[in-house]
Amino acid sequence: MARIVVAQEAGACFGVERALGMVRNAAREATAPVHTLGPLIHNPRVVAQLAADGVGVVEDSSEVPAGDVLFMRTHGVAPHVEERARELGLQVIDATCPFVKKVHVAAERLEREGYQVIVVGEAGHPEVEGTVGHAPGALVVGCVADLDGVNIARRVGLVVQTTLAQDTLREVVAALIGRCDELRVMDTICDATSKRQEAAAELARRADVMVVIGGRNSANTTHLAQICAAACKRTHHIELPEELDATWFEGAELVGITAGASTPAEQIDEVRVRIERLLP
Ligand code: SF4
Incomplete structure (x- = not known):
């Protein structure tokens, strides 16, 4: 049976995990409706799950009723954006990555x-x-x-x-x-992205098939898929486990998995389990 290996550095980075945890906690515990200023991350599944938990997405703080909770996402915002939200009477929570x-x-x-x-x-x-x-x-x-x-x-x-x-x-x-x-x-580059790219390239060189998980609207996931495709012709970029196809794995001895910085660990696990079931 083929082996499945997840890249050593894969999936949500520290800043994304932190922001997701903060928003999920707020959705459970806040006494007022919760919104994020823009989609929290470039991962349609996560955004849809948050919407099911009552977390809405707004493009501007003026769309949010006074008293509601508004999250600033990992990318951060200019000071005037946060100030305006506070002036409008919103409960601002800053999830900007440290x-x-x-x-x-x-x-x-x-x-x-x-x-x-x-x-x-x-x-x-x-x-x-x-x-x-x-x-x-x-x-x-x-x-x-x-x-x-x-x-x-x-x-x-x-x-x-x-x-x-x-x-x-x-x-x-x-x-x-x-x-x-x-x-x-001031070298303020965060190495989360480069570490994911290096680990994906290393695994793709050994793998017969590579599966890259993450939003198609996520630039860093798309770039990971391109890096993998350069080293492994049988590379597939998916958003959902349901997209996996048993024929992809025919004759494969090593199946590699990686995921962009906006893909939470549970989505990687779901894909790994589904591939296990599909392997001959
Ligand atoms: S700076 Fe960006 S890539 Fe690095 S940990 Fe923070 S959110 Fe993730």
Whole structure:
């Protein structure tokens, strides 16, 4: 019978597990209705389960009646977003990942100390927008080309989107050397993403079939599936255990499983159990 191996680093990261726990507790114990500002994570199953537990999703705090509970999700928000929610009389609970909080604190401090703050990350990403809210004069740089023709101050302070690739940070730092007198780099990259990618690639090289679990709207899960497909042709990206097909596993000796940072452990277990049943 084929062996099933789950990648050493797979599934929900610390920040997502923490936020999920906080919201589930609130849904059980809060005396008022609970909402999240945007979907809590990019995992439609989890969002649907939370909805069944009475947790709604809103796009703006003005949609929430006074007195209700409103969660700020792991990506974090600009200070004015939280302030407005409190002014509207909402019970605000902050589920921002502590690693994202570190980025906010670093950006604020650098700006206060007179540095030109550069946020290295993807413009428009909610985490980056939240960080810019903490250092309103900050410039967002996604790649070296974004620095072309930009005035760079003598003292520059960098903070980094938590999920950015180390290589991009290195390139931006290299491009700034020589364009300023002082360059402070706060390496705020969280290694949850890179660890999942390295573990998935290692397993995919050995596996006959790879199953990648997570929302199709999750960028990090889709990227994991691409990494696995490059090493293992029989890679399948699924959201639900019901999508598994027995024919995928014919002749396989090693079936690998991995999951994106927004996939809770129980969804990995469900898939593992179902594959066990499908194996010849
Ligand atoms: S990837 Fe890292 S920074 Fe982002 S939520 Fe997970 S633990 Fe926090």
